[in-house]
Amino acid sequence: MTAAAGNAPIILTLPDGSSREYLGTVTAAEVAADIGPGLAKAALAGEVDGALVDLDLPITESCQFRLITTRDENEALELIRHDAAHILAMAVQELFPGTQVTIGPVIDDGFYYDFAREEPFSLEDLDKIEQKMKEIVKRDVPTRREVWDRDEAADHFLEMGETYKAELIRDLPAGEEIRVYHHGDWHDLCRGPHLMSSGKIGSAFKLTKLAGAYWRGDAKNAQLQRIYGTAWRDKKELKAYLTRIEEAEKRDHRKLGKEMDLFHIQEEAVGMVFWHPKGWSLYQEVEQYIRRAQRERGYQEVRTPQLIDRKLWEASGHWDKFRENMFTSNADEKDLALKPMNCPAHIEIFKQGLKSYRELPLRMAEFGCCHRYEPSGALHGLMRVRGFTQDDAHIFCTEEQILSETKEFVDFLFSVYRDFGFEEVRVKFSDRPDVRAGSDDIWDRAEDSLRGALEQTGLEFEMNPGEGAFYGPKLEFVLRDAIGRDWQCGTLQLDFVVPGRLGAEYVGEDNDRHTPVMLHRAIFGSFERWIGILIENFAGRFPLWLAPTQAVVTTIVSDADEYATALAEKLKARGIRVGLDTRNEKINYKVREHSHAKIPFILVAGRREADEGTIAVRRLGSKEQQVLTIDEVVDMLTAEATAPDVARQQSA
C-alpha cells in the first residue's frame, strides 16, 4: 500500500475472525477504546501481524490485529519485564548520575540491565534502587516515543557521555528505525514496544542479584555491572516464583550431598570429589547398571593410563587445541599430562595387532577417569569438576556403519534415560567450530553423514552452530528433570581426524589399509554430574534400587532387638542395603530421624511383631503402616530393589 492510499480503508482482522475498518491511520489504543472502556483500560499493547506494538503507534496498513492484556501471559510478561528493565535503568541514573546504560533485555523469569560505572554497586544500593523503582512506578510517568535521525542520535548519546549507546546505534542495521523512548525526563534508545506509563508494570517485581558481565558477552571487553530482577503480573505470581526458587534450592545436590553424607569436596583438592560410603554406593549402583547395559550392547571394557607422555597428545592434536585445559607433570625429563579424554588411549589399544574389517564395528568402553583444568569460576559441586569419570566409549567402524551405529546408540541412550525415569529428551546437532582440526572437505563429509544418520532416526533436533568438538561434529542429548530443568548429558561425536593422526588402520575387504572412523559417545557424560542430576531430580528420595540405604530395621522396645537383628541379617543376605537401629530412643524419634534421612523403608519391630513373626512397614512419604510377615517383606524389598534392566531380564 502506498502513502497515497490514505482514503482506502484499513482493515484490521481480529482473532475471532471479525474485522474493523478505519480510514487513515488508527492506533491500538483507539481500537481498544472502540471495543469498550474496559478493554481500553486493560490493554497493554497491540499486536500487528504477530509483532507487538505500542498502544499509540499509528497502524497504517491492513493487518491481523490483536490487543494484549494481562491475560496474554507470555506477551504481558514480556512487556512488563521490558518496562521493568527501563525503570531500573531510570532509577539507577537518578540515584547514580554518571552511570552509563547499555542493554537491558527480558530473560526467563525476569530481566536485567547492564551498567557501566567505576564504583561497584553494593547490595544496599540494590535496595535503594528498588525503592526508587517503586517511586517511579507510583509517579506513573507517561511514555513518549520519538524516531530520530541515526547520526543525530549517535551524537546526542555521545554528548551525554553514553558511549555504549552510541556504539549500539552505530552498529544497528542500516534499515532500522532509531527509536528513542521518553519516560518523563529520562530517555533511552530502544526498539520498544513499551507500556504507556511506568505505573502499568504494577508492583510485583524485585531486584534479585548483582553480577559482573562483559560488554557484548566478550571477556576481552570491559566488564559491566549487571543487575538482575524478576517481574510478574501480580504479587501472587511473584510469590509463586520465589517459592519455586526456594524449592529448587532445597534439592541442591551440594546441600543434599552434605545432609545425606554422600560426598564432599575440600580446599586441598578443588574440583575433585571425596565420595563417602553412601555416595559411593549410589555411584557403584549406577556404574554396575551401565556396565551390564554396555556388555549387553556389545561393548568391550578397557582401562588405560592416567598419565601419558606429551608426545601422544601432540600426535592426537590435544596438545595444540586443548593444552590450556590439561594438568601436566614431569618425570624422567619427560612432559606428562593427565588425560583429559580417553580417545587417544583407546586408539593405542586399537592399534595393537592388525585389525580386519571383520572386527568392525569395534566398541571400546572405559569408565575413564579424566582431569581437566577448568577455570575456577566454572566449578560447581558435582556438576562441573576438574576430576571426573566418563561412561566413555569409542566405536571404531567404517563410514558405511555410521548410520547403523548412530541408530543403535540413540536407542541405547533413550533406554538408559527411561530406566532412570527421564522421558523428555531433546537433541542438538553441533557443527564445525572455529578452532578445529581436519580439512573443510573432511568436515563436509563428517557433518553430512552424522546429520544424515540423525535424520534417519526420525528424531527431531535443533542446530547448535559452531559448537562441535575440534575433531568433528556432535550430537548432544539434553534431558529434562522433574522440575523442568534441562541438562546436557549424552553425546555422540563423529571423528574423521584423530584415528588418522594416530595412525589407526584396518585391513579392508579389498586387502588395502584403511583408517577407521571413530564415534566418541557417552550416555551419562560424567558419573559425577549424572549423580548430581539424580540427587536433584529425586530430591534425595531415590528409587529403591539406587538408594544407598534401602531400609532400616528398628525397635520399639529392647526386647525386640534380637528379632530385629535377625531380620536385618536376613535382608542383608538377600542383598538389601539395610541398617539396624536398636538405640534406646522412642519410636517417634527414630521414625523422624530416618524419615529425614530419606530412608525408603522403615521396618519397625515391637513385642507384638516379635511374637507374631511380622514387621510393621512404613514407606517414605507415607504415614500408613503395613504389617507383613518376614517372607513378605523380604520378597517385596528384593523385588522392588531390583535394577530395572535386571527386572526386565528376569521377566523375559
Added chain:
RNA sequence: GCCCUCGUAGCUCAGUGGUAGAGCGCACCCUUGGUAAGGGUGAGGUCGGGUGUUCAAUUCACCCCGGGGGCACCA
C-alpha cells in the same frame, strides 16, 4: 580468569575493638516408650590463612585461599 558476596563448634546460624554464644548433633546417666523431637549432665572453637593499624584484632585495613551468585569458559 573477571565482578559481587560470604567464611565463627560436626551441622545451621547469632555476636563483639578487651581471646565467644544458641539450637541440633555427639558422649554419659535416667527413661522400655507403638510410628516425625522424653529428661538430665557434659565434652567440643588458634572465630579460613597471612600481614598491618592498635596498649589490645574474631571484630578495622590490605593480600592470599576456599565457598556461593553471575559473566566468560564447557575442547
